[in-house]
Amino acid sequence: MAQALTDAFLRKVKPPTEGRDEYSDTLRQGLRLRVLPSGRRTWMYEKRIRGGAKRKHTLGTYPGMSIKEARDVALELQLEAERGIDRILDAQEAEKQRTRALAAQKTVREVLQIHDEVHCSNLKSRTERMRSLNEVLAPYMDERLEDLDRSVLQSIVDKKAGSGAPVQANRVAAYLSKFSKFAWQRGYQTSHIGQGLEKPTKEVPRDRVLSLKEMQQIQRVSFEMGPLWGPLLRLLIATAQRRHQIGNLKWREIDFDAQQINFGAGRTKNNEWNHFVHIPSFCIYELRSMKDAAKARWGAEGLNDRYIFTTTGNTPPSGYSKFKERLDEALGSDMEHWTFHDLRTGFATVMCEAGADEIIVDRIMNHAAVSSAPSAVARIYNRAKNSDVRRKVIDDWHEMLTEVPPSSGAEVVGIHQRSDGIPAPVSLSKTS
16 A cells, blocks of 8 residues: 555554555655554665665664654665665675674684584594594694684694604694684684695505414404403404494494394494494304393493493493503514504405405405495395305304414414303313
C-alpha cells in the first residue's frame, strides 16, 4: 500500500492477525513502514547502490523515529547510494578488519591449542605432532604468532638437524608448515610463513631386513620383557601388523572364535574398513589369559572398549623407546640396529622366499593396492575367498618362528599355563 504517510494515518493502522503489512511512502521512494501482528512498527528503506547490489536498511521503530526523521535518514542513504557508497559492505569490511586485528593479537600458545582442537584431533599422528610442536615452539609460546617469521621456523628446523636428528628435523619442518598454513588460512597470520621451509635431509628407504634367525631371537627375548611388553611384541611378530595397530588394540577387536583381529574403521593406515588378520593359537591362548586378568581387575562391564595392552585400562601403552632400549640390551650388541617396522619387512621377505603368494602377504600386511580401489562387493568377496589362504600363511609363519634348527641344540620358547592360569615361557629343546 503506497501513499503519503502521515501521523494521523499511521495511528489508525491496526496490526495484522498474521504475517506482516507494509505501507510505502510516496514522498520518499523506497521508504516503508512494516507492521507486525505484535504491533511493532519498523521503518525500512531499500535502494540499489550505484553499480552494485540492492540494499535493505532498518532505520528504527515508529513512533520512536518520526516520519520526518525516517525521511531524512532515507534521503541520506539515497544520496550515498547514488555516489556508490555501500554502508553494509563497509560495515562488513570493518568487521573483517576488527576480526583480523584480534586474531593478530593471539599468542603462539593460543593458536596452537586451536590447531590441536580443530585440525589435529582427528589425526592418528596427533600425539606425536603436538608433542613435537609444543617442544620446538616452547620458547615462543607467549609471543604473538604474527611476530614470528620464516627465519624463526627455519632456525628451529636447522637446530633440530644440528642435534643429530635430520629425519626428525624433516618431520618438524612438515609439522611447522602445516601449522603455519592453518594459522594463515584462518587469519591468525597475514602470511604463510612455513611455506618453502627447507628440509635438511633427503630420506631414503631403509634396506634393513630381519632374518628368520633374528626374529626367532627377538621372540625368545620377548619373554623377558614382562606382562605388558612381552605379549605385545609377540603379537606384533605373529601378525606382522603396524605397531600402533597392535599397541592400540581393544578387546572388541578380537574375535576369539574366528581367531582373528577385526580392525575398526579408521584404525588402519589406509583406512581400510575391512582389514583383518588371523592370530596363531599360542597368541589366542595368551590373549584369553590376559582378558581373564583384565576382567578380574576392572570388571566385565565396558571391558570390550578397554585397551588390551595397558596399565590403566583407559590408555594405550607409552614408552616404546625405553622398551626398545631394554629389548636391544637383552638381544646383545651383536644384533644390528633394527626398528619395529622391520618386523613387517622381515615377515614379508621370509614368507615370500618360502613360496607364499606376494598378493596374500600384501593383504595380510594391509598394503594399499597399487591399482584402482576395489568395490565394496569385491572387498567382501576377496575377504571370504582369501581368508583360509591368509590363515595358512600366518600358521606357516608361526611354525617357522618356533621350529628348531636341525643341526643345533637351540631352544625355541613357547608358552604353557602356570598353576595360576597365567601364560609362562617354556623351553622346547630339540633332543638328539
